[in-house]
Amino acid sequence: MLPLVAIFVNGDLIAGLRSEEARQSLWLSLQTSLVSLAIMVVFGTPIAHLLATRQFRGRTLVLTAFELPLVLPPAVAGLGLLMAFGRKGLLGEELNALGLQIPFTKVAVVMAMTFVASPLYVRQAIAAFEAVDRTLLDASRTLGAGSARTFWRVAVPLARTGLGAGAALGWARAVGEFGATIIFAGSLAGITRTAPIEIYVGLADNLDAGLATAAVLIAASAGVLLSVKLLSRGRPQRFTPI
């Protein structure tokens, strides 16, 4: 707790918030992390449902592959992204032919965030779907609902608090991403210099801006965490039909 408190008491936060750098980086972090969250949720939820409800050969391997970016050092993630999608990377020529150069762009920021944070969401989503009573899903199928309808109308609503918690964690991880972003996307104010990078850049010359940025991030993270906890209070994870 002390490091968090120290951020709030150590500098002129109001002055810091007025600085252009702090505002630009926070706005950029917000934009990119929300896009990343959307991608995570849209693609990750059906995948998590699949992995939670189907048994197939190699399931453990697939699960491990999905969770790997979670335990990977961010610098490794950044290097990997560069080696795959950089100009000289594996897909570099193909992307170049399409006129796409990804490093140094906002797209690169979103890719870095999504790569490191989506395993966090998927993992939580899998657990949330696994906690859903299978008999309810089966009941829905026997009553004639297709698998898609069962997914949307039964599984997701029942798993929503777990999914919400996963989304909160995934978003927080995306916002906090530093190492992979700085290696793959670079550091340019307004384009790729996200809030954590701005904190690093401003250490010597603009500490107040860094402290203000950090304070906003702490407040936002605390807010998200609190709302998830309040939403899930009093809701049992599983319930069976009366």
Added chain:
Amino acid sequence: MRRPLWLLVAMALVAAGCGGGWGSSIGSSGGSSAASSGGTLNVFAAASLTNAFDALGKTYGQQNPGWTVRLNYDGSDILAAQIEQGVPADVYAAASTKYPEQLQGENLLGDATNFATNTLVLIVPADNPKNITSVNDLTKDNAKLVIGDESVPIGSYTRDVLDGLGINIDDLNIVSQEQKVTDISAKVSLGEADAGFVYVTDAQAAGDKVKSIDLPADANATATYPIGILTDSKNQEAAQRWIDLVMSSDGQQVLQSFGFGPAPSS
């Protein structure tokens, strides 16, 4: 099964703790008998000094048995910020006089000696995708340029050079502003950037992964590197021996072998 598990964890922690190498910067080297007992010297150095100081670190270890040099390389501004916030350091070597003067003003750094110089150069990837042959080619064809952030010495020198050449920085396609010069040369070496402004020492270190384009001598900036002992250092004598090594003819030879200019005579 619960008891044996935590016992195992506890034993593992104790074994790891006994491994040594812990907390040697927190005063275990003592004060008076520093020469014989040994210890760890914390040297904070500008990123451009990486190869040269790594080599000198080995020499220092041989000349001072029992001493290890722990080198922390980063942008001179980041190092100064760490020192201001109390991260323990014995020696500070920067790529410009700005941050040492700032620390001296805060009574954190003692007298500083200028031990080397450096100049800037423009580098491009070995295959030179945008066919850049001079600084003036940078504005053509939207070449992706990486430079240092203005808070880092290399960034501030680069801006001086561009001013001196009459090039408007807004006309350039700057894709990233890095916090340490080694990150600039990395992006160019990897071929992600079309060009970058670095020190001649970085160009030399990158070898054949990059091509160097010299800058007109009258517009080039000369970087002056000061080195000094932190006032709160617990290893003042060992720190002085590091500075003596850097200023010695052997030390100067090592620095020059990596492309640095000699210590300015003042």
